[in-house]
Amino acid sequence: MMNLLEEFNEDHGLRPPTILGVRGHIFTGNISSLGWFMLNQETSFVTIGQRVLATPLKVCFQYRHRDVFDRIFHIIRGDISKASCGINLSENIFAKFNPTLRQENITHHECIQVRKGRDVGLNQISMLEAKVACSNREQILSRDIYDLGHRFDFFRMLSYYFNTIGFYVSSMMVIIIVHFFLYGKPYLSLSGLDSAIMKQAHIRGNNPLKAAMASQSSV
Structure with a gap:
């Protein structure tokens, strides 16, 4: 001491x-x-x-x-x-x-x-x-x-x-983003927007968009 x-x-x-x-x-x-x-x-x-x-x-x-x-x-x-x-x-x-x-x-x-x-x-x-x-x-x-x-x-x-305060603000932002993803992915699939986006990406040859949509489908 x-x-x-x-x-x-x-x-x-x-x-x-x-x-x-x-x-x-x-x-x-x-x-x-x-x-x-x-x-x-x-x-x-x-x-x-x-x-x-x-x-x-x-x-x-x-x-x-x-x-x-x-x-x-x-x-x-x-x-x-x-x-x-x-x-x-x-x-x-x-x-x-x-x-x-x-x-x-x-x-x-x-x-x-x-x-x-x-x-x-x-x-x-x-x-x-x-x-x-x-x-x-x-x-x-x-x-x-x-x-x-x-x-x-x-x-x-x-x-x-x-x-x-950064830990709690960042945690709140992560929780909001996860909720958007969890509710947004079923909405895209059930509304048909998912297949429409994939079709437009295939027509335009947008490979990064196709890879992103495919990875979300696997998740």
């Missing part, structure tokens, strides 16, 4: 860090297959991904309760948490918006590891995912998103999108 706290005094660029993040390990991963799934999810996205998001992308906003905060810095600048519709919802990610808007550093370190247990029941996991989704809804409604969007460059904007 002493080595971790010394990182507040180290040179991390233009300004010293205000939040120190450390890696985590879920020790309940060997209880069930769901626990193994949560262990891999935590390791890949919350630990491995945060190394890259912290350095060099500088957009480390992930949900984790193993961060060390510079208490004085946050207390005199609006405190850590912010008002939201749900109690204890996204308090740590809003706390990371605050120093990022002030061009401060948020770093990730491997000198210490925090072990924690997690509920491995299906109901508890679904409730956790629902809480994270509601948290992203709160982020969309906040003005911090607007302010950060006007301050980031193109690459940090894409990284920020991936790290916060």
